[in-house]
Amino acid sequence: MNPEEFRTAGHTLVDWVADYLGHVAEFPVRSPVEPGWVRAQLPSHPPDDGEPWDAIVADLDRVVVPGVTHWQSPNFFGYFPANASGPAILGDLVSSGLGVQGMLWATSPACTELETHVLDWMVELLGLPDRFRSGGHGGGVIQDSASSANLCAVLAARDVHTGRTPIQRLRAYTSTQAHSSVEKAVRVAGLHPDQLRLVDVDGTFAMRPDALAAAIDADLDEGLTPFVVVATVGTTSSLAIDPIDAIADVCASRDGVWLHVDAAMAGSAAVVPELRALVIEGLARVDSWCFDPHKWLLTNFDCDVLYLADRRPLLNSLSVAPEYLRNQASESGAVTDYRDWHIPLGRRFRALKLWFVIRHYGASGLRAHITRSIDSAQWFAAKVDADPRFELLAPCELSLVCFAHREGDDASEKLVHDVNASGHAYLTHTRLAGRYAIRVAVGGTYTRRSDVERLWTLIDSLAVRT
Ligand code: PLP
Numbered sequence: 001m002n003p004e005e006f007r008t009a010g011h012t013l014v015d016w017v018a019d020y021l022g023h024v025a026e027f028p029v030r031s032p033v034e035p036g037w038v039r040a041q042l043p044s045h046p047p048d049d050g051e052p053w054d055a056i057v058a059d060l061d062r063v064v065v066p067g068v069t070h071w072q073s074p075n076f077f078g079y080f081p082a083n084a085s086g087p088a089i090l091g092d093l094v095s096s097g098l099g100v101q102g103m104l105w106a107t108s109p110a111c112t113e114l115e116t117h118v119l120d121w122m123v124e125l126l127g128l129p130d131r132f133r134s135g136g137h138g139g140g141v142i143q144d145s146a147s148s149a150n151l152c153a154v155l156a157a158r159d160v161h162t163g164r165t166p167i168q169r170l171r172a173y174t175s176t177q178a179h180s181s182v183e184k185a186v187r188v189a190g191l192h193p194d195q196l197r198l199v200d201v202d203g204t205f206a207m208r209p210d211a212l213a214a215a216i217d218a219d220l221d222e223g224l225t226p227f228v229v230v231a232t233v234g235t236t237s238s239l240a241i242d243p244i245d246a247i248a249d250v251c252a253s254r255d256g257v258w259l260h261v262d263a264a265m266a267g268s269a270a271v272v273p274e275l276r277a278l279v280i281e282g283l284a285r286v287d288s289w290c291f292d293p294h295k296w297l298l299t300n301f302d303c304d305v306l307y308l309a310d311r312r313p314l315l316n317s318l319s320v321a322p323e324y325l326r327n328q329a330s331e332s333g334a335v336t337d338y339r340d341w342h343i344p345l346g347r348r349f350r351a352l353k354l355w356f357v358i359r360h361y362g363a364s365g366l367r368a369h370i371t372r373s374i375d376s377a378q379w380f381a382a383k384v385d386a387d388p389r390f391e392l393l394a395p396c397e398l399s400l401v402c403f404a405h406r407e408g409d410d411a412s413e414k415l416v417h418d419v420n421a422s423g424h425a426y427l428t429h430t431r432l433a434g435r436y437a438i439r440v441a442v443g444g445t446y447t448r449r450s451d452v453e454r455l456w457t458l459i460d461s462l463a464v465r466t
Helices: 003-026 053-067 086-098 109-126 146-159 180-188 209-221 244-252 266-271 273-279 312-318 328-332 351-386 409-422 449-462
Strands: 139-143 170-175 196-199 225-232 258-262 288-291 304-308 390-392 400-405 428-432 435-441
Touching: 003 053, 086 351, 109 139, 109 266, 109 304, 109 351, 139 146, 146 170, 146 180, 146 225, 146 258, 146 288, 146 304, 146 312, 170 180, 170 209, 180 196, 196 209, 209 225, 209 244, 225 244, 244 258, 266 273, 266 288, 266 351, 351 390, 351 400, 351 449, 400 409, 409 428, 409 435, 409 449
Parallel strands: 170 196, 170 225, 225 258, 258 288
Antiparallel strands: 139 304, 288 304, 390 400, 400 435, 428 435
């Protein structure tokens, strides 16, 4: 495909994406296909000769779209949102077009310097502590996902003790509500799952600092080495917010415990100054913090941002310098080589999409997206609260409503099933205090109050009446 052919094919495809987004609300939200349906539409063998572009595009409609769950539908309320947006899609297109491999500053200075600059902007946009800026020992890096960011934090924390403490004696702490990626990180870091302590939560599903202190002290009494606490601001099940200041107190009085905060979904809310007391309280005292612009800041997957108060432990963990990557700029010490800040060597030019998003929407546009989501979620929570059939199972401070049918788990489960079967909306569930909890996660790029009102009407009509 030469550049002129690319131009023609690309225009067709941009039209296709624009049409898709223009009509996405009309599809049944969850893909209705049975297992194996997509593969059954595809030929058994790859083509011997290249096919016309039109035939390839036609198969998007024939094969792919029916097998897609429409995450960009305004009626998607499952899991957490995957925020796509026009500027972010175009940023990814440019990234692909440039085809840059940004592992070293020398392999594309713009890829590195734009990332450093945009992440310093982000410190200002979210009101984060200055020590996360690139100027001193700290700094930020774009990762593919919060899972990877959590892993990097655990590795950096582990290696502070390497050579001093046998790995079997290390202990990690997180709450019973933490995301599964924390356990995965601990396992990938070479620890046994038993070396991760699951700390009890309070009635709001937030980590109890007294229980954390007790767990750490019990391990210290045994001669073990507590090395990392992973707290969560915005848990996956219910968006519960661990009390970071109090947890930082616990860590500070027990020397050498790394405090990492996973704010995958909720971190974006800090773009609204009035929400900072809730979502970034205590942050000046943490060692690392991550959030996912791909969840709630209008940026296409994949884009997580990890900030470190001091980047040196992470670099000590992950730096390798083979001969074939040696270059003058790296050796001068004057540049950042992001290959040392994450697991893979290679890296895409992800900063482009974040740069496009911030410039297109501005701080005010990003704030409007967050407040619109929260207003709609709280409207929905008020409806649930006022309906005698339902019960809220967790506080709704941000954009997630967790509730149950008072008739019990079966009625709640049936409601989720019926909503999803209708095709008009998509919900997922969790378990809170042993109960089946219906989750309504608001925050999609295209979701407006009217969509949430329609969801309420649907639920109202489908829910068992007592
Ligand atoms: N951490 C939390 C609190 C989450 O809610 C999630 C996903 O929902 C993750 C981590 C994992 O996110 P990612 O898909 O970016 O790895």
